Amino acid sequence: MTLPSQYQKLTATQYSKNFRQAVQLQTVSLDMPTGEDILIKNKYAGVNAADVMMGAGQYLLPTPLPCDMGAEAVGEIVAIGDAVTGLAVGDTVLTNAIGCGYREYYTTNYRRAVQIPAATPEIMSLSIGGLTASIALHVTGEMKAGETVLVTAAAGGTGQFAVQLAKLAGCTVIGTCSSDEKADLLRSWGCDRPVNYKTENLRDVLKKEFPKGVDVVFESVGGELFDICVDHLARFGRLITLGFITEYKEQPDVVTGVRIYYKLLGKMASIRGFNLNLFWSKPQILSEHMMKLIGLLNEGKLHPSIDPTEFHGVASAIDAVEYLQSGKNSGKVIVRY
Template sequence: MTSPPMLLRLGRRAAPSLIGRYRAAGTDTLFGVRPAVPRRFIIDTSYSAHFMDFKGSSIPSSMKKLVVTKLSQDFREAVSVRTVAVPTPGDAELLVRNRFVGINASDINYSAGRYDPSVKPPFDAGFEGIGEVVGLGLSASSRYTVGDMVAYFGSGGAFAEYTVVPAKESVPVPSMKPEFLTLLVSGATAYIAMKRLGNLAKGETVLVTAAAGGTGQFAVQFAKQAGCHVIGTCSSDEKGGFLKSIGCDRPINYSTEDLAKTLRKEYPQGIDVVYESVGGSVLELAVNSLANKGRLIVIGFISGYKTAAGITPFNGGTLPVKLLQKSASMRGFFLPHFIEDYKEALRSMMQMFAKGELVCEVDCGDMAQEGRFVGLESVFRAVDYMYAGRNLGKVVVDVAPPTVGDSKL
């Protein structure tokens, strides 16, 4: 089995190319809108190297960003807030004033140095954001202009008030909605994994672990759309109610119900497809619960990310026997390995979202003890909140709330 560090090293190189490859292929309408500026050839390049709307966009001279200064799976220990100069975009780059940034379970894998051991601190943190273009390089101006709204994800740097992003790795969005962040990684993972590895058939039984989380919510909906009976694990009755509202047939609150006993009693024939992101004992239970010809998809193992090893021990000594006895299969899913499916996945999800056929639940911490996640410093609280299992949907931080009268909401 490929080790997690090797898998993550591969991802650090591959992840930024997902959007970039499709931008290069002419997919400006990926999110259903075209850039505000039509493509054009630049004839005279002598007058400027980049455009910065200092007056209209009120770009300050300095900003805050989160920097990994020490390798640790403890995000608070690893990451510090730094005040630095606002960067200037290069020729093919955009300067984005971030409005929302997304929190991912893998943020602590990154702060622990598991993506690429050769990269040493300090390095920037954060993978995905959505914001307004306030500066851009000359060649980037053939596709974008100041004031455009874009979403992006890459290999670090989103946890900042301003981020320089390659234009080819950015996608125009019609509005500054945090829901778009849910689709870039979380939604795409569920969509492609279920389609390519799940091979869902009408009438089958599907189990989604951590079903009310950022990616689980999409796995539930896509399985239901395929005509399956959907089971979803969660940690509260509130989350169970949410799962029912998006089509989950049998939410199981594992804090009040015994998951193993419930599955044995209510699904004696086993589970056809499992979408698994927890790892450890939950993964072992998933293997034991598979039906004949069952498919188990591993998209993560969050229960182990906060440990020194990065993975929870798994008793796999009898795994070959268990799979053989049931003609079952167990496959891993890593989004950068499925870039050929990315464009179609995003387009399909955006169409469903626009038609009201897809729920993109966002958790900005409104119900958190200390309140909504506002400002860059609240990223620390947001990471803790997610790992405490309190989130319902994708955890998002509101980096820079708009001023009164802002029309880009």
């Protein structure tokens, strides 16, 4: 394979919650890997809500300027250093790191790449979305068979896995979404009670149909939806907060109300934060959950949904991030190279 002398990547050069203003498309030289490094030609990159926070300098991990964008990708190894073992040119790998995604080529230490059977959007969607859902529900949320699980943004790239994994675990699943089409998609994954929040009031649905409350909440929207979920936790209920996309583009909401312990203490309920980045120091847990996810995928028990809107090339990642922020997507948003 003849490699180019240059390639394109997307880099944040100033902090802004307007992703388009934060980033620049750059053309840089392509250097060959040495030592333990491998050079990967990316095929697909995943789009995540946190991209906006990375570009704003407000992510959970530092993003000092200039900062390359995109945090997950799959591709093919096209060159290796002389100290690389266990991987070869032609192997397909998955990478998770700030800066690995929105670029045509990526160089990294071979130990930071995970070999995969094929570089497909479906396998890539497991890396952040699948792992987040699996670890958050089973480890952080301590989900058990027979419980009622509420998933917000249930038709999104992460919510889709939470719905399916909760059903596979023997739970009753409620999922929120923004259209009847997405509600139909949730039903196809086994969701017991899709709630289109544009035509139904979630608070009323929970009060009438689930009067004892919900045992586990998988929550990534924030704002008023977070408040509703807290109010409807069951005794010993656990709310897992993974993000708050409603506040990503604006300043944090100023909340004037009773403190949260008034709502939790009597029910012995809890709010549990989840940050996948903290599990990179626990490779055994990551490996266990990734192997389980790939096994479910191969068995036909897990059905990743890839949003049909196509984005091609590094520059299109800007449009893809804005599309995700608009809430129009169903399933994982992908940038293709």
